[in-house]
Amino acid sequence: MAIDYLGLTSVSGSLLVLEGVENAAYDEIVELRVDGRERKLGRIIEIYEDKAVIQVFESPDNISLNNTHVRLSGRPLSLALSPDILGRTFDGLGRPIDNLGPVVSNIRRDVNGLPLNPVSREYPRNYINTGISAIDGLTTLIRGQKLPIFSGNGLPHDRLAAQIVRQASITGADADSFGIVFAAMGVKHDVADYFMRTFEESGVGDHVTTFLNLANDPVVERVVTPRVALTAAEYLAFECHMHILVILTDMTSFAEALREISSAKGEIPSRKGYPGYLYSELASLYERAGTVAGVEGSVTQIPILTMPNDDITHPIPDLTGYITEGQIVLDRQLHGQGIYPPINVLPSLSRLMKDGIGEGYTRADHQDVANQLFASYARVGDARALASVIGEDELSPIDQTYLAFGRAFESTFVGQGADENRSIEETLDLGWELLRMLPRTELDRVNTKVLDQYYPREPEEETAAEGEDA
């Protein structure tokens, strides 16, 4: 059976060195007992013959070179899983903290997970109606997608995520098989509370599994928290056949934790001190979203990250954007104007949108409306830049029209109530209403046929718009 090793060779931060171990495996979990009482978990992160480097998940306080027993567990970090984990709350390592006792199950899964075989994946196509125009209309969320929210400190990303959870859960025929896995990494108590309350209020409380690593919890644990959460999500999705929405907040804290540990290990830093493997680490999390051919269930991810100094080129949002299938970018200026949700649609994108919208999914004109709104709103930016130099009055009539369009777009299309749930038809019709503010000749992204069908105003209004030639 397992042997206890007493004593350590060295301790430096959260890294311990143990010599004289036998039969230890790379990546194995070890259990530490300090003074025979306090239990801590650690992981072997490097190993040389009989010398193992152990990383402790908890604070290394109280550990001395001769008061600590180390026991090898013989397996990598794993999580006990059963359908009963819904409605439960765990700490960042997957240990229950809701006083409801341990999860009884003989199913254990390695938290590192395994890569989904690209051959077995099914290309995500089923769209999720969130009831938020800027998302449904322009950056459509698809089941099995990973779509992060790029935010900044002080912006209402939590409110937006909560609204998505509330509204996405209500619609859809298989509402029963809908579940949420919520992983908090280094977030404040009140943020975690806010989410828990929202889940309760929206009636999905017993469909939520929560993993909490709060801001004052150990940093080493934080690196494991999303893995634990995603392991639970994969289990619920592909073995219990549920549609799981995973909310990971805040990815920035996760990356900061990686950096802290990497520098403690003395690794060579790359950009801004983050380790060179930040991309691989983030990818190994984000890539765990998806759907599998022939298996009911899906894992959809909404990671939230706060961009340091609102800088989208910072390594964390940058690398995230390269892995995820699009992003929803929040904008401080829109927020300042009182627009909620302050989604800046231009840098926002949903890569899977093209295959999940249109005839048979949403409505045939969806892609055209979206393209045109993007293009016209981009024109608004040019007009605004010009107006800031020469003044609004000096603008040509068409540029003035664009300014009016831009204002209307921001306040009525992007802006909506925190509990307003718009159907996709409402969103698209609203899009057309805005596009009708522009002369028909300006609508160069829309197919002539679609334009004929939707552009003319309602018959009772003045018939046939200007520039009719088809």
Add this chain to the structure above:
Amino acid sequence: MTDKIYGINGPIVTVKDAANLRMGEMVYVGDARLVGEVIRLSSRLTTIEVYEETSGLKPGEPVESTGAPLSIELGPGILSSIFDGIERPLSEIEKSAGFYIPRIAVVKNLDETVKRPATVLVKKGDRVFPGTVIAEVPETDAIVHKVMVPPDMEGVITWAAPDGDYTIREKLAVLQLPDGTEKDLTMVQRWPIRVPRPVNRRYPAAQPLLTGQRIFDTLFPIAKGGTAAIPGGFGTGKTMSQHQIAKWSDADIILYIGCGERGNEMTDVLTEFAKLVDPRTEKPLLARTVLIANTSNMPVAAREASIYTGVTLAEYYRDMGYHVAIMADSTSRWAEALRELSGRLEEMPAEEGFPAYLASRLSAFYERAGMVSNLNGTEGSVTIIGAVSPQGGDFSEPVTQNTKRFVRCFWGLDKALAYARHYPAVNWLTSYSEYMDDLAPWYQTNVGRDFLGNRARMIAILTQEASLNEIVKLIGADVLPDDQKLTLEIARVIRLGFLQQNAFHPQDTCVPMAKQAAMLSLICELYDTCRSLITMGMPMSVLKESDIFERIIAIKYDVDNDDTEAFAKYRAEIQAFYDDVLQRNG
């Protein structure tokens, strides 16, 4: 002889006192026999890079040497398949392990059970040389596989099999080498992935690789056997551009390397290419495609190898006389794999933590492209199109800069264009192609004598637009003189009607060269007509009353790709527009 594991740190495993191991040798590591490669030797420690997850490995487990460098199997069965970074078929892994890729996957590289009809082309007594085709095997509906004598062998055939159905392990011929030993030749040969397959000689670039994408074919063409880089921040459409080229380019074989990218994208390629029909062969595109998928969550060492696996497969088909195009998406992830491994080896970092040998590795990779005369006298090419994902969209980072030194075609993607949903978001001011001069004769003879002139005019108009826009930004467009307003208007027609291309439109997704040239010449004609009106004193506002500009912009949707006659109609319309303006305002 076997050695024992000493240390483990991520994908890096060390072995003590193993003097018998050679640099680059493939080894099996641990009881689970994980594939690894020897990457560093010292008198005390040998360092091995392991291509699989090392979790659970223990010191003291055996390391088994194979005596050969990391090689892959080449033979029928490669096409239409999807492999991981070291040529293990993912569909076989799925059959044995379900929808997750397990830590340890032992599968055959190529299907050994299926019998394929072979036509044997040699007979007893024939003298054969490196590369001589000894048999032909139809591999897919679209491609005939040519079984060749390996590049390092020659001699006399002492026995040849009759035509018939064979598996890839059955011998097709027996070859007597000059030293008298006999070798069985089967459909399969092995080749080390880091060594370029030899060729007779290289040809200069002379033929374009047509992609059906206007911005590439007309403005920045790439030659068959050329190299190109597509750098761009996230969301600018690198992957989309590569998919479009993979779908529509006139290469015989497409090799798509998904290196550290998204799993869903590979699934997309896999399902879409199986559905789409190649316009030239009328067979599914998948019949001429090989996919290598090492997604971002698969082991990092195999990601480093996947680029070499891909280019070796490409060279093998090139040796048969095919034109092969490699899409590498993305080379930045490969460079990051280098960086990660280099970090674990505690090497001295150069710029941004990348190892100092980044540039030489990149050049060695891109130099494996080329239009060549093969050892067997056939002609073939390997074209490499590499996506680059610069951090923060900043092209001054080391991977983009070093790549730029070794490619001759630079298709820079632009965030501002992508935000305005102008796709393909290739910036026409910063992109370039050094192949244009080499390819000029081809365009002269095959497209038209006026094509190059029209192209130069288009670039001039776009460049003028850029400088005029600087003024417009300050004082607005209304105060410009009419001829400059015209330049802006024509530039708009070029941008919307020519440069923008809709990948989801059945006609516009791939446009033949003839239509591209006709569109270009029509836009130039419109420009000339308007110019002469403006010289006569007609104001731009009068010209803009006509819908001719919108009509020309809509050509990409309204005129079918093979409908060359429609252009005469548009010519007449321009003439009518001219007459009309003169009549009403003359």
